[in-house]
Amino acid sequence: xxxxxxxxxxxxxxxxxxxxxxxxxxxxxxxxxxxxxxxxxxxxxxxxxxxxxxxxxxxxxxxxxxxxxxxxxxxxxxxxxxxxxxxxxxxxxxxxxxxxxxxxxxxxxxxxxxxxxxxxxxxxxxxxxxxxxxxxxxxxxxxxxxxxxxxxxxxxxxxxxxxxxxxxxxxxxxxxxxxxxxxxxxxxxxxxxxxxxxxxxxxxxxxxxxxxxxxxxxxxxxxxxxxxxxxxxxxxxxxxxxxxxxxxxxxxxxxxxxxxxxxxxxxxxxxxxxxxxxxxxxxxxxxxxxxxxxxxxxxxxxxxxxxxxxxxxxxxxxxxxxxxxxxxxxxxxxxxxxxxxxx
Amino acid sequence: xxxxxxxxxxxxxxxxxxxxxxxxxxxxxxxxxxxxxxxxxxxxxxxxxxxxxxxxxxxxxxxxxxxxxxxxxxxxxxxxxxxxxxxxxxxxxxxxxxxxxxxxxxxxxxxxxxxxxxxxxxxxxxxxxxxxxxxxxxxxxxxxxxxxxxxxxxxxxxxxxxxxxxxxxxxxxxxxxxxxxxxxxxxxxxxxxxxxxxxxxxxxxxxxxxxxxxxxxxxxxxxxxxxxxxxxxxxxxxxxxxxxxxxxxxxxxxxxxxxxxxxxxxxxxxxxxxxxxxxxxxxxxxxxxxxxxxxxxxxxxxxxxxxxxxxxxxxxxxxxxxxxxxxxxxxxxxxxxxxxxxxxxxxxxxxxxxxxxxxxxxxxxxxxxxxxxxxxxxxxxxxxxxxxxxxxxxxxxxxxxxxxxxxxxxxxxxxxxxxxxxxxxxxxxxxxxxxxxxxxxxxxxxxxxxxxxxxxxxxxxxxxxxxxxxxxxxxxxxxxxxxxxxxxxxxxxxxxxxxxxxxxxxxxxxxxxxxx
Numbered sequence: 001x002x003x004x005x006x007x008x009x010x011x012x013x014x015x016x017x018x019x020x021x022x023x024x025x026x027x028x029x030x031x032x033x034x035x036x037x038x039x040x041x042x043x044x045x046x047x048x049x050x051x052x053x054x055x056x057x058x059x060x061x062x063x064x065x066x067x068x069x070x071x072x073x074x075x076x077x078x079x080x081x082x083x084x085x086x087x088x089x090x091x092x093x094x095x096x097x098x099x100x101x102x103x104x105x106x107x108x109x110x111x112x113x114x115x116x117x118x119x120x121x122x123x124x125x126x127x128x129x130x131x132x133x134x135x136x137x138x139x140x141x142x143x144x145x146x147x148x149x150x151x152x153x154x155x156x157x158x159x160x161x162x163x164x165x166x167x168x169x170x171x172x173x174x175x176x177x178x179x180x181x182x183x184x185x186x187x188x189x190x191x192x193x194x195x196x197x198x199x200x201x202x203x204x205x206x207x208x209x210x211x212x213x214x215x216x217x218x219x220x221x222x223x224x225x226x227x228x229x230x231x232x233x234x235x236x237x238x239x240x241x242x243x244x245x246x247x248x249x250x251x252x253x254x255x256x257x258x259x260x261x262x263x264x265x266x267x268x269x270x271x272x273x274x275x276x277x278x279x280x281x282x283x284x285x286x287x288x289x290x291x292x293x294x295x296x297x298x299x300x301x302x303x304x305x306x307x308x309x310x311x312x313x314x315x316x317x318x319x320x321x322x323x324x325x326x327x328x329x330x331x332x333x334x335x336x337x338x339x340x341x342x343x
Numbered sequence: 344x345x346x347x348x349x350x351x352x353x354x355x356x357x358x359x360x361x362x363x364x365x366x367x368x369x370x371x372x373x374x375x376x377x378x379x380x381x382x383x384x385x386x387x388x389x390x391x392x393x394x395x396x397x398x399x400x401x402x403x404x405x406x407x408x409x410x411x412x413x414x415x416x417x418x419x420x421x422x423x424x425x426x427x428x429x430x431x432x433x434x435x436x437x438x439x440x441x442x443x444x445x446x447x448x449x450x451x452x453x454x455x456x457x458x459x460x461x462x463x464x465x466x467x468x469x470x471x472x473x474x475x476x477x478x479x480x481x482x483x484x485x486x487x488x489x490x491x492x493x494x495x496x497x498x499x500x501x502x503x504x505x506x507x508x509x510x511x512x513x514x515x516x517x518x519x520x521x522x523x524x525x526x527x528x529x530x531x532x533x534x535x536x537x538x539x540x541x542x543x544x545x546x547x548x549x550x551x552x553x554x555x556x557x558x559x560x561x562x563x564x565x566x567x568x569x570x571x572x573x574x575x576x577x578x579x580x581x582x583x584x585x586x587x588x589x590x591x592x593x594x595x596x597x598x599x600x601x602x603x604x605x606x607x608x609x610x611x612x613x614x615x616x617x618x619x620x621x622x623x624x625x626x627x628x629x630x631x632x633x634x635x636x637x638x639x640x641x642x643x644x645x646x647x648x649x650x651x652x653x654x655x656x657x658x659x660x661x662x663x664x665x666x667x668x669x670x671x672x673x674x675x676x677x678x679x680x681x682x683x684x685x686x687x688x689x690x691x692x693x694x695x696x697x698x699x700x701x702x703x704x705x706x707x708x709x710x711x712x713x714x715x716x717x718x719x720x721x722x723x724x725x726x727x728x729x730x731x732x733x734x735x736x737x738x739x740x741x742x743x744x745x746x747x748x749x750x751x752x753x754x755x756x757x758x759x760x761x762x763x764x765x766x767x768x769x770x771x772x773x774x775x776x777x778x779x780x781x782x783x784x785x786x787x788x789x790x791x792x793x794x795x796x797x798x799x800x801x802x803x804x805x806x807x808x809x810x811x812x813x814x815x816x817x818x819x820x821x822x823x824x825x826x827x828x829x830x831x832x833x834x835x836x837x838x839x840x841x842x843x844x845x846x847x848x849x850x851x852x853x854x855x856x857x858x859x
Contacts, residue, residue: 208731208732208734209731209732210722210727210730210732213715213719213722213732214723216708216715217708217711217715217719220708220709220710220711221704221705221707221708223704223705224704224706224707224708224719225708225719226667227665227667227687227699227705228687228719228720228723229686229687229688229691229723229724230688231686283710287708287710
């Protein structure tokens with residue numbers, strides 16, 4: 001076909017040219033991270049005459065704090081890639097923390113939730129915490145796949161109910177006196193290791209497996225995915241199950257780190273996780289997003305939180321600024337999309 | 344069609360008269376250039392529209408027609424060039440600005456609000472108010488009815504848009520454009536969603552507007568429409584203006600030559616290929632309330648055309664065969680074995696492929712790249728080892744397929760939304776060919792794509808049939824069905840009204856069966 005050759009050739013050239021200048025999206029987000037960190041470093045010297053980054057303890061706390069959000073954010077990222085949303089992560093985290101903790105109490109503790117099940121192997125609280133998350137995720141997924149209600153509503157229901165269940169489980173009292181084995185999961189750098197392993201597994205799954213291809217396909221065009229032979233309903237259930245499972249895992253890590261299970265745990269974490277994913281370049285309209293971006297996005301949030309605390313800025317201001325940053329990230333993303341599309 | 348006496352012969356672009364205070368043209372566009380990052384969409388383009396004419400714009404996809412119309416309608420601001428309306432120079436800054444200057448555009452994609460009524464949609468921003476400053480719904484209704492009466496449109500002004508068929512929505516769009524009392528009306532492929540009958544109605548409206556002295560710019564891909572409705576035709580190619588002719592003075596071949604810059608020798612490269620055994624046998628297939636007792640056979644190497652009006656159930660039968668909406672009764676046999684297909688994945692496993700009618704809705708993953716789009720069906724079947732996709736091998740296969748289909752894309756990593764319609768279609772065909780189908784169902788395989796790509800796709804279909812694939816081809820374009828098919832199945836209101844052999848079929852016979 002002789003037609004349109006001139007234009008096409010033109011386009012080829014210029015695309016190659018712009019390719020060279022254009023950084024991969026992760027690199028851009030990474031630059032933002034470095035920028036944010038440097039701003040706090042500078043402010044640290046100016047305002048309180050201290051270094052922000054060169055403080056080992058602060059860095060450790062910062063990383064520990066964000067690893068729980070990070071675990072959730074990985075699950076939420078793949079949900080958002082399918083064009084969905086998961087609002088239930090924080091509540092599911094709490095429920096799983098309660099159930100797992102109740103099976104991890106020290107032997108002979110008289111006021112244990114299950115006095116006959118104290119001092120059992122750490123295997124049981126872990127498996128039960130993960131199962132709780134999985135079941136919650138399955139309910140989310142099944143509702144979305146088979147009743148065709150929007151993910152927002154299905155997971156909003158779970159957000160309210162799971163929190164309620166977590167409170168009902170012990171009628172509001174915290175679960176304490178946990179075994180050392182269990183507490184080990186939350187000690188030292190273990191949460192960070194768990195986070196990084198989870199991120200790696202999902203990064204590989206999304207990029208190199210059929211599971212990943214189908215996840216992007218469903219988010220990009222659900223109808224086309226179905227016609228391409230993808231069982232959309234079944235796939236969505238798996239996606240939400242995995243998101244629930246990761247919330248459950250986050251619940252175990254949280255309760256192990258605090259050495260107690262409390263129904264109020266993980267409050268608002270779902271929004272931080274979504275924010276981390278979105279700052280990391282995951283598109284809320286589905287079909288685009290990467291785990292690497294989410295990891296960096298979550299770290300940006302963590303740096304901000306700990307930076308504000310370091311500068312002794314009020315928590316109120318922290319929230320205000322965090323909100324602005326999240327919106328700015330989405331606006332920037334939209335703008336990027338637009339400039340790409342106008343070609 | 345009757346040509347109008349006051350049209351002088353239009354020559355190739357002469358320099359615009361210096362102070363065209365009393366121009367014989369309603370609209371004059373000269374020297375327009377528009378570049379997007381990486382592409383020059385229009386270069387030194389001109390266009391002159393006389394009052395009281397229908398002016399067709401022709402050109403392959405990517406020729407620049409739509410960009411030019413968006414400039415005329417104020418959507419884009421040109422980088423260079425001038426525009427005169429009634430001899431007065433103007434610079435449009437927005438679509439609203441264009442509307443207020445008497446230029447209205449009916450967009451290809453419909454821009455109506457589904458949860459508002461017909462009347463509210465038409466008069467939006469211009470609603471009549473009562474003495475309390477609230478919207479006067481009685482007046483709104485009356486004005487709409489008046490407008491519809493004048494255009495002979497029979498739609499309830501107070502029904503919500505969501506309850507209207509696509510063709511009725513199109514009518515509302517047209518009425519809305521007319522309601523602005525514009526001098527220039529731009530229609531971008533207005534008939535693509537209309538039935539034969541509705542097209543007739545649309546043409547009546549267009550002629551009525553033309554006789555009122557309006558200038559109508561009509562973008563189309565359909566040659567027969569051009570000769571039925573247009574007085575003049577301007578042709579574009581690769582962002583350049585090629586020329587303007589009186590419709591009465593040119594032939595179909597002239598236009599095609601102008602569009603592609605070369606002769607298309609054979610529109611339908613149908614070849615006689617050996618017809619093999621029965622591949623697909625359908626008996627009494629029924630989907631309650633949609634189609635009933637559909638029976639037919641397709642043999643290896645055979646192309647079975649599906650003709651019928653929009654809404655006759657053609658596409659529904661295809662969707663049932665592919666398991667998108669499974670049939671409620673009847674049997675499907677593949678190679679003599681009864682099969683139960685209740686999902687697309689089962690159909691694919693049985694060797695069926697289905698190119699859907701709507702590229703954007705159910706075909707492309709617009710924001711994903713060419714590679715992902717092409718591999719998405721086959722990756723569900725093979726190319727997975729130990730849980731991992733064998734990406735290297737798969738990429739090679741996709742590249743090869745892409746070359747074979749001559750998909751025009753800078754790289755395999757270009758987003759599919761940046762490709763032209765014809766290339767998107769090739770990517771989708773490639774997606775299915777990778778699954779190595781023995782039965783290929785094509786629903787409107789060449790809708791909305793340019794002449795050159797169309798011919799390539801026709802050639803490809805013929806080649807596939809030659810290799811023993813059983814092909815079902817649904818098409819609304821009768822010449823295409825007639826040119827490509829070995830046999831033609833005609834449907835009307837959910838029933839098969841006849842199956843014609845290639846030798847006995849012609850347009851009249853098909854239309855008789857289709858419109859019974």
